[in-house]
Amino acid sequence: MSRFQVILRGVVLAIGALAFLFPFYYMIIGSLQTAPDATVAGAFPNPSNITGENYVNINSRINLFTGIVNSGIFTGGVLLCTMVFGILVGYALAVLQWRGRGMTFALVILVQVVPFQLLMIPLYVLIARDYGLTDNYLGMILPFAINSTAVVIFRQFFLQLPKELFEAARIDGASELKLLWRIGIPLARPAIITGVLLTFIGPWNEFLWPFLITKDASKQPLAVSLANYISNVAASTANPFGATLAGAVVLAVPVVVLFIVFQRYFISSDLGSGVKG
Amino acid sequence: MSTATARRAGVTLPPGGGMRHRIFGRNPLGLLFSAPYLVFVILIFAYPLGYAVWIAFHDFFFAAPGAQVDRPFVGLENFVTALTDPAVLRSFVNVGIFLVINVPLTVVLSMLLATALNRVVHLRAFLRVAFYVPYVSASVAVVAVWLFLFNGGGLVNSILGPLAPDPSWLINSAWAMPTIAIFVTWKQLGFYILLYLSALQNVPKELYESASTDGAGAVRQFWSVTVPGVRPATVLVLLVSTITGANLFTEPYLLTGGGGPDGASASPVLLMYQKGLQQGQPDVASAIGVVLVIGVLIIAFIQNRLVGRED
Numbered sequence: 290m291s292r293f294q295v296i297l298r299g300v301v302l303a304i305g306a307l308a309f310l311f312p313f314y315y316m317i318i319g320s321l322q323t324a325p326d327a328t329v330a331g332a333f334p335n336p337s338n339i340t341g342e343n344y345v346n347i348n349s350r351i352n353l354f355t356g357i358v359n360s361g362i363f364t365g366g367v368l369l370c371t372m373v374f375g376i377l378v379g380y381a382l383a384v385l386q387w388r389g390r391g392m393t394f395a396l397v398i399l400v401q402v403v404p405f406q407l408l409m410i411p412l413y414v415l416i417a418r419d420y421g422l423t424d425n426y427l428g429m430i431l432p433f434a435i436n437s438t439a440v441v442i443f444r445q446f447f448l449q450l451p452k453e454l455f456e457a458a459r460i461d462g463a464s465e466l467k468l469l470w471r472i473g474i475p476l477a478r479p480a481i482i483t484g485v486l487l488t489f490i491g492p493w494n495e496f497l498w499p500f501l502i503t504k505d506a507s508k509q510p511l512a513v514s515l516a517n518y519i520s521n522v523a524a525s526t527a528n529p530f531g532a533t534l535a536g537a538v539v540l541a542v543p544v545v546v547l548f549i550v551f552q553r554y555f556i557s558s559d560l561g562s563g564v565k566g
Numbered sequence: 567m568s569t570a571t572a573r574r575a576g577v578t579l580p581p582g583g584g585m586r587h588r589i590f591g592r593n594p595l596g597l598l599f600s601a602p603y604l605v606f607v608i609l610i611f612a613y614p615l616g617y618a619v620w621i622a623f624h625d626f627f628f629a630a631p632g633a634q635v636d637r638p639f640v641g642l643e644n645f646v647t648a649l650t651d652p653a654v655l656r657s658f659v660n661v662g663i664f665l666v667i668n669v670p671l672t673v674v675l676s677m678l679l680a681t682a683l684n685r686v687v688h689l690r691a692f693l694r695v696a697f698y699v700p701y702v703s704a705s706v707a708v709v710a711v712w713l714f715l716f717n718g719g720g721l722v723n724s725i726l727g728p729l730a731p732d733p734s735w736l737i738n739s740a741w742a743m744p745t746i747a748i749f750v751t752w753k754q755l756g757f758y759i760l761l762y763l764s765a766l767q768n769v770p771k772e773l774y775e776s777a778s779t780d781g782a783g784a785v786r787q788f789w790s791v792t793v794p795g796v797r798p799a800t801v802l803v804l805l806v807s808t809i810t811g812a813n814l815f816t817e818p819y820l821l822t823g824g825g826g827p828d829g830a831s832a833s834p835v836l837l838m839y840q841k842g843l844q845q846g847q848p849d850v851a852s853a854i855g856v857v858l859v860i861g862v863l864i865i866a867f868i869q870n871r872l873v874g875r876e877d
Contacts, residue, residue: 305696375603381595387595404859406812407859408611414617414621494703497815515706519820520819534710537708537711549695
């Protein structure tokens with residue numbers, strides 16, 4: 290590559306990084322402003338216009354702690370189901386020989402392209418109306434319970450492990466469950482972390498489904514209560530952007546921190562295999 | 567099945583177990599391990615999918631749980647109701663505008679940024695994280711910042727000055743949908759960059775070398791080696807971004823206050839929510855969903871014929 294091209298590439302990447310990161314920087318700046326300052330100067334921290342008041346305001350309108358706890362229970366339930374049942378099916382698909390294996394794997398792939406919009410009405414009828422699970426954590430968790438992309442990642446990882454590892458232990462008389470617990474899971478730790486990261490962003494960020502299924506504010510995940518604040522309350526407050534952005538920071542920070550800390554487990558190769566199968 | 571036989575099953579066929587193995591395969595435990603997932607898929611995907619189609623063809627309304635109500639078959643009536651509603655037709659046009667802007671922009675930008683990122687040695691991890699931060703963040707959170715940036719007196723307009731559209735972006739019927747399309751492109755791009763990065767690892771280095779010896783410059787190499795080399799990923803990116811786009815709900819609901827101005831940014835899924843759950847017409851909403859999915863399937867088929875074909 291010529292020198293010009295190297296520079297051009299650097300410029301493209303820098304503009305990209307700026308376009309992706311600036312709104313997050315601006316989210317924090319905006320959440321700390323006493324009065325919203327949308328001028329260019331307002332994009333820089335101004336000591337005379339900094340306050341933590343917005344965080345207090347949003348917390349008095351929507352209980353941030355309750356929202357985080359609800360989001361946490363929703364996300365935790367999905368993670369638990371995905372880790373237990375997803376690893377089991379991933380192991381069965383990669384290591385065990387059984388009738389129906391090929392069809393099950395085809396299902397895992399197919400499920401990932403089923404559009405949620407077609408499921409929205411029947412799931413609402415079934416879960417909210419027939420089973421009466423409105424304002425119920427189980428009703429929130431059910432449609433997301435097992436993340437199929439994570440299943441593919443687990444399967445892909447178990448496939449890469451040498452078969453001899455399992456055969457030797459089987460000859461020693463270990464049960465399949467023991468093999469999975471003693472050999473499979475300890476070795477699969479990187480795949481499990483990737484699976485956790487990928488699964489976490491689903492329910493934590495999900496808006497539509499919990500919005501449909503929760504009417505009681507004390508059961509709403511943070512994304513839903515913040516959205517309700519944006520669409521119903523914000524316009525009637527003194528500093529609508531400040532409080533909204535403070536809520537946005539609280540919603541975004543846990544995920545962003547998680548992905549920065551574990552960034553090396555969220556790389557293209559894991560994800561590529563997960564989506565392509 | 568007992569653990570004792572299953573344990574041996576992996577090694578040798580236990581005496582007398584031949585019949586069972588012929589039915590369930592060498593290791594029937596696999597089916598047991600997969601059972602919870604299979605039950606989940608049947609309950610959450612297979613049955614509701616069939617139910618959605620059933621609802622679309624019947625006179626369906628919400629009734630008290632347990633109540634015995636008559637829900638007669640009405641043929642295509644719900645589809646006629648949906649497709650003769652100007653608001654519904656408008657929402658399909660809107661999502662069409664959305665896809666025409668969002669899908670090509672997504673493919674071009676993510677391919678370019680992934681190619682640029684692929685050759686980087688320094689700051690690689692930082693750039694990768696920077697690129698996918700919007701993707702992993704909640705739509706609701708980033709919508710808040712876009713509202714701040716793109717409102718009438720926001721930073722974008724104060725930079726543009728007299729060039730700013732009037733009325734402002736999100737309340738301008740010509741600009742609302744394109745602004746949403748650009749928002750979603752920005753939000754999802756990181757995911758597609760990762761897909762392309764993964765695909766780029768599979769393009770043989772020798773191809774670049776031989777292209778280079780043949781005197782091809784960087785631009786030529788991009789067109790004749792990179793673009794064909796990542797074609798499977800392009801097919802996937804087209805499919806996923808089309809499905810994601812057809813699912814559009816949160817952005818028109820929050821960014822433009824429920825598909826405004828005057829329905830100019832309403833999406834079919836937003837209409838399904840309004841008709842089905844707010845106005846109590848789940849049958850009409852289901853019909854919209856069926857039409858939308860058929861539309862997505864047709865688009866995906868065309869994309870596959872145009873891009874997926876090996877030549």
